[in-house]
Amino acid sequence: MAIAKKYRIGTRGSPLALAQAEETRQRLIAAHTGALTSEDLEIVTIKTTGDRITDRALSEAGGKGLFVKEIEEALMDGSIDFAVHSMKDMETTLPDGLVIDCFLPREDARDALISASGAGLSELPPGALVGTSSLRRQAQILNRRPDLKVGIFRGLVDTRLRKLAEGEADATLLAYAGLKRLGKEDVITQLLEPEDMLPAVAQGAIGIERREADKEVQALLDPINDSVTSAQVRCERAMLAILDGSCRTPIAGYAELLEETHLSFRASLLSPDGRIRLNGSGKGSINTPEELGKRIGEELREQAGEDILSFQM
Numbered sequence: 001m002a003i004a005k006k007y008r009i010g011t012r013g014s015p016l017a018l019a020q021a022e023e024t025r026q027r028l029i030a031a032h033t034g035a036l037t038s039e040d041l042e043i044v045t046i047k048t049t050g051d052r053i054t055d056r057a058l059s060e061a062g063g064k065g066l067f068v069k070e071i072e073e074a075l076m077d078g079s080i081d082f083a084v085h086s087m088k089d090m091e092t093t094l095p096d097g098l099v100i101d102c103f104l105p106r107e108d109a110r111d112a113l114i115s116a117s118g119a120g121l122s123e124l125p126p127g128a129l130v131g132t133s134s135l136r137r138q139a140q141i142l143n144r145r146p147d148l149k150v151g152i153f154r155g156l157v158d159t160r161l162r163k164l165a166e167g168e169a170d171a172t173l174l175a176y177a178g179l180k181r182l183g184k185e186d187v188i189t190q191l192l193e194p195e196d197m198l199p200a201v202a203q204g205a206i207g208i209e210r211r212e213a214d215k216e217v218q219a220l221l222d223p224i225n226d227s228v229t230s231a232q233v234r235c236e237r238a239m240l241a242i243l244d245g246s247c248r249t250p251i252a253g254y255a256e257l258l259e260e261t262h263l264s265f266r267a268s269l270l271s272p273d274g275r276i277r278l279n280g281s282g283k284g285s286i287n288t289p290e291e292l293g294k295r296i297g298e299e300l301r302e303q304a305g306e307d308i309l310s311f312q313m
Helices: 016-029 067-074 135-144 157-165 176-181 215-224 227-242 288-309
Strands: 007-011 042-045 082-086 098-103 111-114 129-131 147-152 170-175 190-192 206-213 251-258 263-271 276-286
Touching: 007 016, 007 067, 007 147, 016 042, 016 082, 016 157, 016 176, 016 206, 016 215, 067 082, 067 098, 067 206, 098 227, 111 176, 129 135, 129 157, 135 147, 135 251, 135 263, 135 276, 170 176, 190 251, 206 215, 227 251, 227 263, 227 288, 251 288, 263 288, 276 288
Parallel strands: 007 042, 007 082, 129 147, 129 170
Antiparallel strands: 082 206, 098 206, 111 170, 111 190, 251 263, 263 276
């Protein structure tokens, strides 16, 4: 396509968010060979409410949408042309007029344990404190190791690693995808398989949000959309929507490609204290991923029955 103007890419200002925006810029340059340079794609950093809150869990402050509110406002008022997001930070319902229909190839979705002593999850001593602000991680830790303690651990990756080094916790959990994008894989003590720690919905996936009516930006982004990642994320988010999932509810879900034409999907709904865990799984066509996600979401909701609210903080 002919490039008619310069484009402004909205993003948070954290090192990880900037790395994701830069990856998006480089993929666009490669996809539009000779038509785009770095100067044609300006990265605009936007400080969000979520970035300002570092002393308490997001569930207490208003939800994970706090990481995108100001970015979406800039998108709607035309201050930026599109926005790059970690999809696990996105609410299941977008503001009217905005759409996410472009996804970069998904990184490894697993969680990584970093412990001060070098002990793995099963080796941590009883009473050890695992610091994480994620209810999903807290609940799964307590489900597997009820003898451990969990506590709030907020901040950017470097902040959490510093807190760990200073003895504020015995271990913490971070997304492997983020550590890889920052080149910090060397800090990992143990990579947790999905069987041990089911990932967050859309963990490791980068989505690009645009104005639905902006067909020029749609044409710009189309060549870098990864169809497998798109199907995985749509499946997982459809499940989350059925459960009315938010950061107040411990929900996990992970869809994997199966034989190129189908997805295998598993999901869990947990009580915050980890004592109850409901599981669902199934397979479905990659062409209709939302159907699979909705089906598993409805199964989990049926299992929870009238006690569904007890799974929220």
